[in-house]
Amino acid sequence: xxxxxxxxxxxxxxxxxxxxxxxxxxxxxxxxxxxxxxxxxxxxxxxxxxxxxxxxxxxxxxxxxxxxxxxxxxxxxxxxxxxxxxxxxxxxxxxxxxxxxxxxxxxxxxxxxxxxxxxxxxxxxxxxxxxxxxxxxxxxxxxxxxxxxxxxxxxxxxxxxxxxxxxxxxxxxxxxxxxxxxxxxxxxxxxxxxxxxxxxxxxxxxxxxxxxxxxxxxxxxxxxxxxxxxxxxxxxxxxxxxxxxxxxxxxxxxxxxxxxxxxxxxxxxxxxxxxxxxxxxxxxxxxxxxxxxxxxxxxxxxxxxxxxxxxxxxxxxxxxxxxxxxxxxxxxxxx
Amino acid sequence: xxxxxxxxxxxxxxxxxxxxxxxxxxxxxxxxxxxxxxxxxxxxxxxxxxxxxxxxxxxxxxxxxxxxxxxxxxxxxxxxxxxxxxxxxxxxxxxxxxxxxxxxxxxxxxxxxxxxxxxxxxxxxxxxxxxxxxxxxxxxxxxxxxxxxxxxxxxxxxxxxxxxxxxxxxxxxxxxxxxxxxxxxxxxxxxxxxxxxxxxxxxxxxxxxxxxxxxxxxxxxxxxxxxxxxxxxxxxxxxxxxxxxxx
Numbered sequence: 169x170x171x172x173x174x175x176x177x178x179x180x181x182x183x184x185x186x187x188x189x190x191x192x193x194x195x196x197x198x199x200x201x202x203x204x205x206x207x208x209x210x211x212x213x214x215x216x217x218x219x220x221x222x223x224x225x226x227x228x229x230x231x232x233x234x235x236x237x238x239x240x241x242x243x244x245x246x247x248x249x250x251x252x253x254x255x256x257x258x259x260x261x262x263x264x265x266x267x268x269x270x271x272x273x274x275x276x277x278x279x280x281x282x283x284x285x286x287x288x289x290x291x292x293x294x295x296x297x298x299x300x301x302x303x304x305x306x307x308x309x310x311x312x313x314x315x316x317x318x319x320x321x322x323x324x325x326x327x328x329x330x331x332x333x334x335x336x337x338x339x340x341x342x343x344x345x346x347x348x349x350x351x352x353x354x355x356x357x358x359x360x361x362x363x364x365x366x367x368x369x370x371x372x373x374x375x376x377x378x379x380x381x382x383x384x385x386x387x388x389x390x391x392x393x394x395x396x397x398x399x400x401x402x403x404x405x406x407x408x409x410x411x412x413x414x415x416x417x418x419x420x421x422x423x424x425x426x427x428x429x430x431x432x433x434x435x436x437x438x439x440x441x442x443x444x445x446x447x448x449x450x451x452x453x454x455x456x457x458x459x460x461x462x463x464x465x466x467x468x469x470x471x472x473x474x475x476x477x478x479x480x481x482x483x484x485x486x487x488x489x490x491x492x493x494x495x496x497x498x499x500x501x502x503x
Numbered sequence: 504x505x506x507x508x509x510x511x512x513x514x515x516x517x518x519x520x521x522x523x524x525x526x527x528x529x530x531x532x533x534x535x536x537x538x539x540x541x542x543x544x545x546x547x548x549x550x551x552x553x554x555x556x557x558x559x560x561x562x563x564x565x566x567x568x569x570x571x572x573x574x575x576x577x578x579x580x581x582x583x584x585x586x587x588x589x590x591x592x593x594x595x596x597x598x599x600x601x602x603x604x605x606x607x608x609x610x611x612x613x614x615x616x617x618x619x620x621x622x623x624x625x626x627x628x629x630x631x632x633x634x635x636x637x638x639x640x641x642x643x644x645x646x647x648x649x650x651x652x653x654x655x656x657x658x659x660x661x662x663x664x665x666x667x668x669x670x671x672x673x674x675x676x677x678x679x680x681x682x683x684x685x686x687x688x689x690x691x692x693x694x695x696x697x698x699x700x701x702x703x704x705x706x707x708x709x710x711x712x713x714x715x716x717x718x719x720x721x722x723x724x725x726x727x728x729x730x731x732x733x734x735x736x737x738x739x740x741x742x743x744x745x746x747x748x749x750x
Contacts, residue, residue, distance in 0.1 A: 366603050369596055369604070370607055372593065372596060373593040373596065376591070379591075383575060383576075384579060384604045385608030385609060386604060387576045440595070
């Protein structure tokens with residue numbers, strides 16, 4: 169007779185032991201927590217410092233897209249579906265570029281100003297539509313960067329179609345790499361900690377049920393505005409950083425790829441984890457560089473791998489990996 | 504004195520009059536039941552009182568304050584708590600973290616003295632009050648895996664945590680077994696004993712009439728009857744609206 173079996177998942181004992189302060193009980197528990205964090209940090213750092221210059225630039229771009237994807241996931245965790253990371257990215261880029269070009273403000277000031285100013289400007293721009301939900305909010309964020317792009321083209325402000333060139337670069341590549349990696353890890357761990365706090369969980373509650381959050385006496389629009397500021401500031405930082413990295417800003421910073429790639433990275437990596445989108449970006453960006461050898465067929469292979477990932481692991485790589493890492497699966501007999 | 508005064512509320516959706524000149528007066532520390540067939544405007548009335556829907560005309564006075572035009576969160580902070588008919592908790596959060604949300608509201612912050620209390624401990628206390636076994640794993644489970652009965656209790660816990668003066672419970676008993684309803688009724692009676700006011704929209708008349716002080720009956724957006732449960736039970740017009748029998 170064939171037995172009826174069911175797969176059961178239970179938490180690994182070491183995970184329970186490494187909860188909270190108990191992690192300090194032994195090296196095994198500490199290592200359990202540190203391993204998944206230290207390996208990517210050290211791994212990416214090693215790659216960034218040891219690879220030749222061309223691939224160093226790839227690492228920088230990857231980090232930038234990883235931050236865009238993390239910020240997209242943060243906004244979606246707060247119930248705001250954004251199709252316009254390019255809007256925030258472009259605003260940050262143009263602020264940094266214009267300040268540097270027209271007012272000769274040094275790089276160590278343009279980046280912070282563009283980060284905060286870009287976040288503020290993006291938030292003010294979207295404040296009138298903050299009441300919209302889901303796809304309606306997404307449509308507005310999708311169309312805004314395209315509109316701004318055409319306005320720049322038509323009015324020829326900020327260099328028009330030519331853009332602004334000859335901006336100050338970073339002192340050297342090492343500073344550049346260290347800076348962007350520090351920013352990326354700060355963003356990731358900062359946001360993860362923030363969203364797990366008592367204050368941060370209100371953002372998640374707005375995504376789950378905004379009416380019940382309102383009925384709990386929470387002004388959801390104030391919270392949404394804060395989330396928008398945090399999310400768009402991160403993107404604006406990326407824009408400002410890339411502007412100085414390439415010493416150029418222009419209409420391409422509002423391009424669709426800055427909106428779409430972060431979403432693809434999140435879908436592959438695992439939505440709702442913040443770390444997943446980073447993993448996704450670390451796969452997609454280098455992959456796209458490797459596929460350059462195939463010329464025109466690049467997009468075909470790229471799309472194929474994307475489809476395979478989504479079909480094989482619809483929950484996302486990070487969800488899958490964290491489940492395998494934290495839980496044991498075993499077969500139990502059904503009573 | 505009436506704690507909540509609803510006067511001449513009219514609301515149309517397109518050509519349909521959901522509410523037609525409805526007035527209700529709720530006395531403090533009583534339980535008011537609102538009954539009526541499907542589509543009679545019960546939930547719309549709750550939506551108007553809690554600020555989710557704006558009426559075409561009429562006014563809602565709570566403790567001498569006009570509520571029409573206020574936002575839902577402002578009304579919640581004034582002390583009107585609302586439990587929804589469709590239970591949709593914060594699915595991604597553990598049950599006790601669901602309660603942190605109302606604990607973070609202005610109303611609770613203003614009423615809590617002595618700095619930062621441990622919100623988790625308060626949340627667990629509130630959950631225990633509505634029947635979550637404290638020493639079990641239930642309060643720590645993600646809301647998405649909790650059974651329906653617990654989700655209804657979670658809605659109630661949200662209002663208790665908010666320290667609401669008025670509890671508006673929209674079909675709290677729907678989808679619950681008789682045993683479950685019997686175990687929730689003492690919680691409701693305890694809330695009443697604490698001096699709170701309750702408005703229950705309900706289809707489970709038998710259970711409602713056991714605990715209600717007053718009942719109003721809505722039909723096609725009009726208030727057709729108001730009185731003690733016993734009077735309502737014997738009223739011919741109510742029987743007709745409810746059962747569709749010709750008398």
